[in-house]
Amino acid sequence: MKLSIIILNYNSSSYTLDCVASIRNRTQLADYEIIIVDNNSRPGDLGRLHSLTKLPNVKIARSRINLGFAGGNMLGLQIADPSSTYYFFLNNDCQLLDDVCGRLYAFMEENTAVGICTGQGINGHDGHEPSFNHFPTLGMKVLGHSVMRVFNPAEYMSRHRVYDHPMVVPVITGSAMFVRATALWQVGGFDPAYFLYCEEEDLCLRLREGKWKAMLVPDVRYLHIGGGSTHRNLQTDKEYYISLFYYLRKNENVFKRSLFQLYYTIKIGRKALKNKHFAQLAWFILRGAPGRESLRYRQGSTVSPHQPVEDYQLTQSLITP
Known part of the structure; x- marks a missing residue:
């Protein structure tokens, strides 16, 4: 398998269905699989994913608890094809606008020093959305990006500028992370101690320390609708x-x-x-x-303790169509 695409679902099945449809419609790359990890959604939401079990090369795993972003993706990795060369961690509120998988695959094959990359995000209003971030530093917080850019332009490049060629960036945002398998396993994958937020900063820092580059490929585009499963409060x-x-x-x-x-x-x-x-x-x-x-620590399982979960693999007994 060349590529394993891992998508998390948490009470947002309509986004997941649209995301999967866009992957199947746009992807020209052969030998890829889609892995959906359900992070303990309500039974009704999980049931709406039932149709995906009939598609080839689609796996659905259900966790008894919400493992968060890092833990959910690590669960997805456990059931991914062990021969996969790359992993694409894609938010379910994203939709591919072209052959994102095939083009990022080709880019990574040509640039062997790159450990992680992404395309250019487009928001729901067809506008530019920043697809990279900076590492949190005191200088940035106190003085701001513009001042820090004067001293270190490579580290504090503008997130809102439209770029026309591939760029080395500090941190790839978590909505669409295309990662080389050898690089990911070299640094130990995601740190599951994170539940939400900062997982990408942590991963990109460890990749950098391992001498891997993070890059933005701006001519590859994907739509990021936003608000798929996390609401601000x-x-x-x-x-x-x-x-x-x-x-x-x-x-x-x-x-x-x-x-x-x-x-x-x-x-x-x-x-x-x-x-x-x-x-x-x-x-x-x-x-x-x-x-x-x-x-x-403030959640409960929606799976009955008497329901079988064989290797965390979703079975029809866990779904109400």
Whole structure:
């Protein structure tokens, strides 16, 4: 198998169905498979994916709990064809606008130093959407991208500029990550300690440390509708800071972490009088964004403990069409 495409579904089956349809309609590459990991959706939502079980080269795995982005993708990797040369981690709220898989495959075959790449995202209004990001640094947070670009233009290139040729970038955004299998396994895959957010920064940093390049291929386009399964609220905002401070604990010293904590506490705390949401969030950050308050620990399985799950592979007994 040349390519395994891994898609997560969480109570958003309509997006997943459209995403799969676009892959099948646009992809000219031979020997690819589609793996859908259901992150403990409601039974009715999972049932709407039943039609996909009849398609060739489509696998559907169901987790008993929501494993989050990193954990869900790692589950997908466990059932991917072991001979796959590349993995394409694609958000279910994306649709391919051309032969994205075939063209990124060809690009990676020609550029063997590249460990991860992506195409150019297009938003729902047919406008440019940034497809790469920067590593979180204090300089960027305090001084801004424009100032930091003066000192290090390669590291702080503009995310909103329209590029016309492949570019080395710091971080590939998580909506569409095309990854070389040898590079992914060299660095150990995704870190499942992340539940939501910062997984791509963590992965791209480890790939960089392993001497692999991350690149944007702007003439390959995909539509990113947005809002497939994560809705913004206080808990998801807290989840971002849980992930961010976990990332900082892995990669920064105590002094820098303390400065980050002070910066965000002041920045968000200044809005506290306008909205109690910000007051709660600032207090959460001041307490160190404790991981024990993660959404990971506030969920229940929608699978009956008496239902069989054989190798996590979806069977028709788990679906109500």
